[in-house]
Amino acid sequence: MSTVAATHEHHHPTGITRWLFTTNHKDIGTLYLWFAFIMFLLGGAMAMVIRAELFQPGMQIVDPHFFNQMTTMHGLIMVFGAVMPAFVGLANWQIPLMIGAPDMALPRMNNWSFWILPFAGTMLVSTLFMEGGGPAFGWTFYAPLSTTFAPASTDFFIFAVHLLGFSSIMGAINIIATILNMRAPGMTLMKMPLFVWTWLITAFLLIAVMPVLAGAVTMMLTDRNFGTSFFDAAGGGDPVLFQHVFWFFGHPEVYIMILPAFGVVSQIIPTFARKPLFGYASMVYATAAIAFLSFIVWAHHMFTVGMPVAGELYFMYATVMIAVPTAVKVFNWTATMWKGSMTFEAPMLWAIAFVFLFTIGGFTGLMLGVAPADFQYHDTYFVVAHFHYVLVTGAVFAIIAGVYYWLPKWTGNMYHEGLAKWHFWLSAISVNVLFFPMHFVGLAGMPRRIPDYSPMFAEFNMMASLGGFVFGASQLLFLYIIIKTIRGGEKATDEVWEGAEGLEWTVASPAPYHTFETPPQVK
Amino acid sequence: MAEDKKSAISHGKLVGKLTVVVFAMFGFGFALVPMYDMICDAFGLNGRFVEIEQGTFGAEQGQIKGQQLATRRDINRTITVQFTATLNQSMAWEFEPLTRSMELHPGEIKQVKYLAHNKTGKKVVAQAVPSVAPGQATKYFTKMECFCFDQQTFEPGETKEMQLVFVVDPDLPRNVNTITLGYTFFDTDRKAGLESDEKIIMAAAESSKAYLN
Structure with a gap:
């Protein structure tokens, strides 16, 4: 991102200290995005280990204990290291530009919330090299696996989660303060771009549930080390309580990872359909409705723990109700494209793939939400297929779409459209080869989180592994495209995209180091 | 600069409020613990404390309730x-029921024995x-005499037969035809338990390595 620094000769430090001490929202956004990308590649490498081991039935490459560490760390790194920081990075770059603010509300705290992350990430990854190995109890770290039966390194894992939580909470407070206090004159709430709206709601979700996660891991810590029995039946506690506390955090968490994705896609589709977003107000209300519902459905993750029928029914109905506001969104995106003058540049391709594939993930979510059916699907590869459709072809596709969409604004250069199309088609095809067969093996009863499986699942697993290797490799192409764009390329105009609307397209490309020092007037 | 200061103050107010929310939610996470217990008690979930709630846990109360139920034999x-029977974690014990299964009428007072060997x-x-x-079914299962009412002391190598006398409430819902009663035995010295858990984990790690080789 040297281009950004070179164009603006202000008195800010250079070299490494520029990045260490920076309070600039653009620098911090860049840091977040690079951190997320590195974690994405690391978590992806772990996924490659998983897929390599599952390429054939039987034990091939890694021992079962290490396999369990890989599935656990893959999940934790992708959720807390890749997807969440990537969206915070997009928020840092784009929210001030979109609402006409000169910077984030609390720039010093912004610096701190980023710089906690590399330490937390390092601590989390370092557990793999400790005696007894890293966390091997699944990313949901259910007690008593994560308390009584966990390796010694679990205390480091707990502290890493605390730090990640701190970072997210500070980031969320900063985003709320920026959006509520620093909008340009005339930028009323209902004029805000949808990405800003979805992030505002996401930030409220973050400050509501990250502290609950912090509470859960604190209880684990005291159960492990200080003789409490929150989750220990021998001392009067209950391991099922852990699942309730975890999923009270966990379900809003999945919306934390998808609402900003909705925002990104809601920016991109109108641009390339050259029509305003269909049903703006309903989009805002649907986002708020999804956020509200996310707090009252958590136990659908644990239908099989032995809940009374009334509880199962309640959580089933509440869960299925989420389909309504989500369907409003999918309808609005489709209606925005309807009769639009569409073009299919890379951001639009990723956004359309998002709408299509995320909806598949939504449908499988409905299937899982039906309590009696869930007893069949629970803890099978069907669940793995479901949440990878919503998180990979959902959240990750939206992040990639957003990066292609805004990269010319950040760097001043257009990315290479031909390479980007290669990246898209390779990813979009391979991701389906990777995850679609998981539906079938899941329905046939293949359990998740196992290093070995019945030979009857061999063909579909080999197919999934091949898709996985291609999908993994095509992300290296993404890295190449980004570096190539930073280094140079066709110069981008200020507007970048023909149909783009919004304040971020009124500043120069690349966006100067300081923007909107005098607030723009929004009509 | 004056303007900067003003804006900093307004952020301070909002940030203060949001920080309160953060701490409140941290507290809420812990409040879930008693809330969970209360909900389980209120609805008789997870078989927790139902008898304590009903006042029928313990020899004396169990006898009274059991005798009442016995008058309504169906x-x-x-x-x-x-x-x-289950042993918690790694206790080096034998623990098993001497009767695996029996058929009975609701309201009938029955007696079974469990064997434990230290x-x-x-x-x-x-x-x-x-x-x-x-x-x-939890609240329809009344224990009149139970070794679970008290802690049991075992001398080294001691074997004990322990008695359970129970009665099933005739109001048991019609859709329940089979009830399973499980006992888990816990060593009350938690520290001893945890040490042996560590040994188990190490052994599991070893055997997973051995499995590969």
């Missing part, structure tokens, strides 16, 4: 009661914790 209905060379104080499946 010989037209037969249900199956199964018995299981294989360690140490004196152990153990506590048995009952659980009933399905959960909705």
